[in-house]
Amino acid sequence: MTELYSGDFGEHAETRPTALEADGLGKRYRRGWALRNCSFRLPAGRICAMVGPNGAGKSTLMSIAAHLLAPTEGTVELFGRPLDAPENQGRIGYAAQDKPLYGGFTVAETLRLGRDLNPSWDQAKAEALLAGGRFPHSARIGSLSGGQRTRVSLAVALGKQPDLLILDEPMSDLDPLARHELMGLLMAEAAERGTTVLMSSHVVAELEDACDYLVLLADGKVLLAGDIEELLDAHLLVTAAVTEDGTPAELASHQVIETRRNGRQLTALLRPDGPLPGGWHAETPTLGELLLAHLRASGVPALLTDEARPAAAAVAA
Amino acid sequence: MVDFRIDRRSGVATYLQIVQQTKQALRLGLLVPGDRLPTAKQVVEATAINPNTVLKAYRELEREGLVAPRPGLGTFVLRTLAHEEAAPDSPLRAELAAWAARARQAGLDRDDVTALVAAVVDEEFTAGPGDAAGKDKGNL
Numbered sequence: 536m537t538e539l540y541s542g543d544f545g546e547h548a549e550t551r552p553t554a555l556e557a558d559g560l561g562k563r564y565r566r567g568w569a570l571r572n573c574s575f576r577l578p579a580g581r582i583c584a585m586v587g588p589n590g591a592g593k594s595t596l597m598s599i600a601a602h603l604l605a606p607t608e609g610t611v612e613l614f615g616r617p618l619d620a621p622e623n624q625g626r627i628g629y630a631a632q633d634k635p636l637y638g639g640f641t642v643a644e645t646l647r648l649g650r651d652l653n654p655s656w657d658q659a660k661a662e663a664l665l666a667g668g669r670f671p672h673s674a675r676i677g678s679l680s681g682g683q684r685t686r687v688s689l690a691v692a693l694g695k696q697p698d699l700l701i702l703d704e705p706m707s708d709l710d711p712l713a714r715h716e717l718m719g720l721l722m723a724e725a726a727e728r729g730t731t732v733l734m735s736s737h738v739v740a741e742l743e744d745a746c747d748y749l750v751l752l753a754d755g756k757v758l759l760a761g762d763i764e765e766l767l768d769a770h771l772l773v774t775a776a777v778t779e780d781g782t783p784a785e786l787a788s789h790q791v792i793e794t795r796r797n798g799r800q801l802t803a804l805l806r807p808d809g810p811l812p813g814g815w816h817a818e819t820p821t822l823g824e825l826l827l828a829h830l831r832a833s834g835v836p837a838l839l840t841d842e843a844r845p846a847a848a849a850v851a852a
Numbered sequence: 853m854v855d856f857r858i859d860r861r862s863g864v865a866t867y868l869q870i871v872q873q874t875k876q877a878l879r880l881g882l883l884v885p886g887d888r889l890p891t892a893k894q895v896v897e898a899t900a901i902n903p904n905t906v907l908k909a910y911r912e913l914e915r916e917g918l919v920a921p922r923p924g925l926g927t928f929v930l931r932t933l934a935h936e937e938a939a940p941d942s943p944l945r946a947e948l949a950a951w952a953a954r955a956r957q958a959g960l961d962r963d964d965v966t967a968l969v970a971a972v973v974d975e976e977f978t979a980g981p982g983d984a985a986g987k988d989k990g991n992l
Contacts (some may be wrong), residue, residue, distance in 0.1 A: 582902050715900050722896035726903035744858065745865060746903045 562651030628697030638677030761840025
């Protein structure tokens with residue numbers, strides 16, 4: 536087998552085709568809007584972390600992208616075409632958070648169903664994912680533990696050989712060993728086939744090594760989207776000794792996301808605009824610091840990198 | 853072949869850890885010219901890191917002239933970082949071994965010897981011209 540990319544991958548990010556593009560996406564349930572005015576672009580070949588507090592709209596957005604839920608407003612495009620375009624048939628693999636599999640089916644029957652429903656099915660790949668699970672293929676789904684069901688659900692999603700893999704909290708009920716093994720297999724699949732991955736999780740450490748792209752949702756809106764390194768570089772974590780209360784005047788020209796005070800020491804996460812005042816110590820934040828500051832703050836303007844901005848806002852006029 | 857070990861808490865960027873570990877393997881002779889580096893797929897399957905991180909590390913090694921990609925075949929080692937002068941049977945090493953034995957006889961323990969060597973190395977490599985000490989430390 537030839538290696539898919541031998542060096543040029545990642546250098547032409549701006550010319551990469553789009554895997555997923557949401558434009559003004561909204562979903563209203565009876566209790567209110569779960570998602571509103573949600574726009575971002577996910578280039579093909581990226582491993583994207585979808586992060587946000589409970590109820591931020593992650594699962595709603597993923598269900599819409601997986602074409603299982605109709606949006607109230609706005610559009611989603613997959614590889615430059617509407618979700619229901621014939622070309623997009625079978626291009627998405629989706630593992631839902633609640634792992635909806637037939638409890639009465641055996642593992643073998645579940646794979647058989649996957650094979651029958653998907654022309655591009657790769658039985659060996661699905662079985663490779665199950666191999667580390669130490670349960671027989673004759674076991675009924677209903678008799679499996681949560682983590683074992685997760686494994687079957689991932690096997691079905693990857694066996695389809697999709698171009699876009701949508702995983703809603705894929706690792707949440709796996710033990711650390713299985714987590715490492717399955718994340719490794721997932722990354723290997725992405726390396727081999729250039730699969731785009733969109734996955735949600737609450738565990739930053741889990742996402743930090745695997746993901747190179749981020750969509751942060753809060754209150755049904757996109758707060759941050761784009762290449763993780765680029766987003767980190769657009770922020771600074773600054774500290775200084777201050778005497779007066781409130782946000783110091785010398786930070787006023789920068790977009791301050793959050794300030795925290797401990798005695799005389801003030802720590803602020805900001806989006807710098809021009810040089811910092813003297814006497815401030817500045818560092819690039821970690822992914823965890825960036826996420827936490829944005830989640831704690833309120834009324835922060837959204838930041839989308841160039842790559843993450845939808846190409847055309849007015850297509851369906 | 854090398855196995856990369858990613859330490860998430862080291863504070864060193866992941867791609868840089870791969871660069872440094874490859875160089876270490878080149879210094880120790882674990883990798884020699886003509887050897888193939890593991891494919892991105894092999895590395896990410898074992899480490900569960902992002903494929904682009906591996907490719908970024910390989911591009912850095914390529915930029916430094918240590919490896920070269922051959923399309924469709926993989927990434928291959930071009931040159932070694934091992935010094936013949938530092939091989940197990942080299943005169944330099946024999947002299948150092950003899951010196952270490954004398955230091956021990958003189959009553960120095962392991963920490964004393966290590967500190968003494970570090971101090972002398974510091975003096976030698978900060979003063980002299982043609983100093984290459986900082987070059988391969990993986991400066992960002």
